[in-house]
Amino acid sequence: MMAGVSALVRLLPVMLLVSVLTLAATGIGSSFMPPDRVVAALAGQGSRMDEVIVWTLRLPRVALAILAGAALALAGALLQRVVRNPMASPSVLGITDGAAVGVVLFLWLFSDQANNLTVSIHWQPLAAIAGAAAFGALVIALASLDRGSSKPLKIILYGIALAALAKAAVTLLIILGPVYRASQALTWLTGSVGAAHWQDVLAVGLGLAAVIPVLLLQRLTIRQLVLDPQSAAVSGLSLDRAQVCLLAVAVFLTAMATAHVGAIGFVGLVAPHVARIFHGQFRSGYLFSVALTGSFLVLAADTLARIIAPPLELPAGALTALVGAPLFLYLLVKGRQSHA
Amino acid sequence: MPDTLASLDRVSAAYDGAPALNEVCLDLPDGRIIAFCGPNGSGKSTALKVMRGLHRPDGGTVEIAGRMLGDWTQKDLARQVAMLSQSPDAPSDLSVGDLVLMGRFAHRSRFGGPSAADRAACDRALDITEMADLKGRALAQLSGGQLQRAWVAMTLAQDAPRIFLDEPTNHLDIAHAFELLDLVMHLSRSENRSFVIVLHDLNMAMRYADHVVLFEKGRIAANGPTTEVLTEEIISSVFGIDCRIMPLDGLERPVIVSWGKASGVGVSGQASGKMRKICT
Amino acid sequence: MRRTAIALCLALCAAVVFSLHAGLTFYTPQTVFAALMGGEGADALIVTTLRLPRTAIGVVCGASLGLSGLLMQSVTRNPLAEPGLLGVNAGGALFVTFGVTVFGVASLAGIGVAAVMGALAATALVFSISASTGGAGNPATTLLAGFTVAALLASFTQTLLLIDETALETLLFWLSGSFSDRPIGLLQLGVPLLLIGAVGSFLLATPLDVLRLDDASARSVGVNVGVVRLAALGLAALLAAGAVAMAGPVLFLGLVAPHLARRLTDGALPSTRQLIVLSLLMGALIAVLADILARIIVAPGEAPMSAVLALVGVPMLIHLLHRRKGLAA
Structure with a gap:
């Protein structure tokens, strides 16, 4: 009971931060709206104009940032456990670049002579998911075919190799494909939640909702993975099955998020680190804290991206790197001092 | 309880093509302290890993407690046989209490927190290993001997009637080594638990083991009651x-x-x- | 060993000669010879101002990257270390972009200096990160640190390019990683760096041989491990920097060349000295071949050379991983 209470106490500040930021992010835009009007509009008590702005323009974007951030952060935390290395993240495993291959291939295959898409753009997320899943499956297959002893290391190496392959494929496709589509692909590659619709929110939300029961059932397994492979196996863990299962969950989460918001980097790397420091990776509720931190990071990055250089909107992916990477380096150095 | 702990029939094993066990046949009695001894590279650790399903043999069959190794589920096997490997590793910010609780993995329910039985087993394991006071410490803050005892506590918390220890006295000074083996002796006599221990020190084997298996170049040189083998x-x-x-x-x-x-x-x-x- | 080196030399010469002939239009030896002898006309112009420079730059770049990869692999005892994968290219790219967008650098010398500074800074960053996470000897940690830093620097670069669109046009040719359309003047930067690197690594060859042992053993036979490692890393960074300045980011060459070089030697463990020679030659050979391939496979267009290398290099990397069961963790 005590453990539950202390975990809750640690989660409260992050929740509070996310809520405050949600209000602020909904208020900020080409026409600023003070928090009281935002709350009124959210509750259905605001002016008609306010409600339209909040519900159709800003809220989908905010909600998508929150959900995608949570998904990417969770994927990162799972991967770090599976490969037993705190430096792992979804982009390292080629999943993000795989999604990019899917999108670029989609734009290339379904463009006609006049550079118009021959099918609806709404199929694009599906292409991204297919690409991410294909590359993720390839990493998993290569790793499970490998009978060697140091499997976590192999997963990382195969991931890095396939990520490089995917990047090369994207470069080739962009150059060989229609020029007009190239810029569209590039925008997607940087990662942005700007074009959010409620459909996107629904899709990512459903994906997350499907994963939550799995994570709850597997929470002991996820924790047991911090032990060295032999000790974990001796304690009763089916190591191979656990690794493949959680890897698949991470691929799924990354694919869902990347398909709708593009290649937003560093969230999967940084969020677990932050949660580890402020929450503790062995306290109950760690994954919840990771998800909240991820939401906060992406929402903050997107909000900053909107206000830094108006009317120009920077891609949120650039901002998560600018904010996340120095933070990550700082955490590394700090971690070193506390160990010494 | 069947009276054979393990039985190996013509088991061969290798690491990356380098042979480590060569057609080993071995029957081990249950309820005893069994020491695996032999020169470096004679196959004693490999035999232990094969018996616990950590290393896939290239040929032969292994039975544990009367059932083929392949027929056990991971969790059932973990409830029957615990093992402490040679160089276990866990994150340095893990606390001793959390580490010991991880030993309960095979017993814990998928839902909710640790049960009363889980807590009792952990507390007992911490008490026996005299680690109860250090429960809240992070692994990074422990001395080598304390760390080894924390891992022993985790292994004991698994509550298995059979326990394999791979060179458990490695990081311990001589006093702690005796203490650990006294504990093994106590658990074996009072709770009728079986132990298989890889030991380098022949005098330790002589003093504590009921039964000794002597390995030589991947084969068994001698196998029997301690005083007959040594x-x-x-x-x-x-x-x-x-x-x-x-x-x-x-x-x-x-x-x-x-x-x-x-x-x-x-x-x-x-x-x-x-x-x-x-x-x- | 001597025979292998001579064979490689001959192969390289053949590749260079072929490179002058091959392209959108294939020339006869007479045309090429006439062009080299100071002939005139469109064909001669193509040979002397397009194909000759890109071949020369390819040779220098390839040799630099091959040697740089070898040094990084020896120093880290990591068979997968490579300047491109370890973020060195990304560092060069960022500094060049920064120089062009913020300080308005336009001269070749300026771009070269920026690339060298960036490559050195990225190397320092990656290796201090991997050391501070306790992973100096852990291949996974070094690679992950490199990957992370590369991603970070690349996103800085992207952001700068998003803000300043004119810079994008100036730099896109450089950022694509290729030997074509490079001003020949860049060789004035690349050749001295290659010479420094080659001479320096020959001086370090003996201690690097000893460094194949673990640190403690190397120290006990009298090698100053810290100094040797730092010097070799510095040389590796300089070599990679020269290549980045000339060709832009090129991945995998530094990984592939030393590995193929090792394959060529019979018997176990060739000496570092032998490996240096073979890696230089092998790097140059692969670079020229990849450049020729890039010209031909999607003709009349031109494929990015870096993509061609990746398409060849990745399957090789995976094969390498699969074959190597006992990869030291």
Whole structure:
């Protein structure tokens, strides 16, 4: 009971931060709206104009940032456990670049002579998911075919190799494909939640909702993975099955998020680190804290991206790197001092 | 409880093509303290790993507690056989209490927190290993001996009637090594638990083991009750050293005293690994 | 060993000669010879101002990257270390972009200096990160640190390019990683760096041989491990920097060349000195071949050379991983 209470106490500040930021992010835009009007509009008590702005323009974007951030952060935390290395993240495993291959291939295959898409753009997320899943499956297959002893290391190496392959494929496709589509692909590659619709929110939300029961059932397994492979196996863990299962969950989460918001980097790397420091990776509720931190990071990055250089909107992916990477380096150095 | 702990039938195993076990046949009695002894690279650790399903044998069959190894589920096997491997590793910010709780993995329910039985088993394991006071410490803050005892506590918390220990005295000073083996002796006698222990120190094996299996180059050189296996003749032939086994006043078992390389013939090839490396 | 080196030399010469002939239009030896002898006309112009420079730059770049990869692999005892994968290219790219967008650098010398500074900074960053996470000897940690830093620097670069669109046009040719359309003047930067690197690594060859042992053993036979490692890393960074300045980011060459070089030698463990020679030659050969391939496979267009290398290099990397069971963790 005590453990539950202390975990809750640690989660409260992050929740509070996310809520405050949600209000602020909904208020900020080409026409600023003070928090009281935002709350009124959210509750259905605001002016008609306010409600339209909040519900159709800003809220989908905010909600998508929150959900995608949570998904990417969770994927990162799972991967770090599976490969037993705190430096792992979804982009390292080629999943993000795989999604990019899917999108670029989609734009290339379904463009006609006049550079118009021959099918609806709404199929694009599906292409991204297919690409991410294909590359993720390839990493998993290569790793499970490998009978060697140091499997976590192999997963990382195969991931890095396939990520490089995917990047090369994207470069080739962009150059060989229609020029007009190239810029569209590039925008997607940087990662942005700007074009959010409620459909996107629904899709990512459903994906997350499907994963939550799995994570709850597997929470002991996820924790047991911090032990060295032999000790974990001796304690009763089916190591191979656990690794493949959680890897698949991470691929799924990354694919869902990347398909709708593009290649937003560093969230999967940084969020677990932050949660580890402020929450503790062995306290109950760690994954919840990771998800909240991820939401906060992406929402903050997107909000900053909107206000830094108006009317120009920077891609949120650039901002998560600018904010996340120095933070990550700082955490590394700090971690070193506390160990010494 | 079946009266064989494990039975190996013509088991061979290798690491990356280098053979480690060669058609080993072995039956181990249950409810005893069994020591695996032998020179470096003779296959004793490999045999332990094969018996626990951590290393896939290239041939032969392994039975644990009367059932084929492949027929066990991971969790059922973990409830029957616990093991402490040679160099276990966990994140340095993990607390001793959390580590010991991880030993309960095979028993814990998928839902909710640890049950009363889980807590009781952990507390008991911490008590026996005298780690109860250090429960809240992070692993990074422990000394080498304390760390080893924390892992022993985790292994005990698993509540398995059979426990494998792979060179458990490695990081311990001589006092803690005796303490650990006294604990093994106590658990074996009072709770009828079985132990299989890889031991380098023949005197430790002599003092604590009921049964000794002596490995040599991937085969079994001798297998039987301790005093029948650890004889001057067998030791000098397997290790290539001269030794005397002599009783000491007040001790139940004799001690082994050695003064180095055998002067006899036919043993130079079995010198230590280091020697061989220089020769080739 | 001597025979292998001579064979490689001959192969390289053949590749260079072929490179002058091959392209959108294939020339006869007479045309090429006439062009080299100071002939005139469109064909001669193509040979002397397009194909000759890109071949020369390819040779220098390839040799630099091959040697740089070898040094990084020796120093880290990591068979997968490579300047491109370890973020060195990304560092060069960022500094060049920064120089062009913020300080308005336009001269070749300026771009070269920026690339060298960036490559050195990225190397320092990656290796201090991997050391501070306790992973100096852990291949996974070094690679992950490199990957992370590369991603970070690349996103800085992207952001700068998003803000300043004119810079994008100036730099896109450089950022694509290729030997074509490079001003020949860049060789004035690349060749001295290659010479420094080659001479320096020959001086370090003996201690690097010893460094194949673990640190403690190397120290006990009298090698100053810290100094040797730092010097070799510095040389590796300089070599990679020269290549980045000339060709832009090129991945995998530094990984592939030393590995193929090792394959060529019979018997176990060739000496570092032998490996240096073979890696230089092998790097140059692969670079020229990849450049020729890039010209031909999607003709009349031109494929990015870096993509061609990746398409060849990745399957090789995976094969390498699969074959190597006992990869030291």
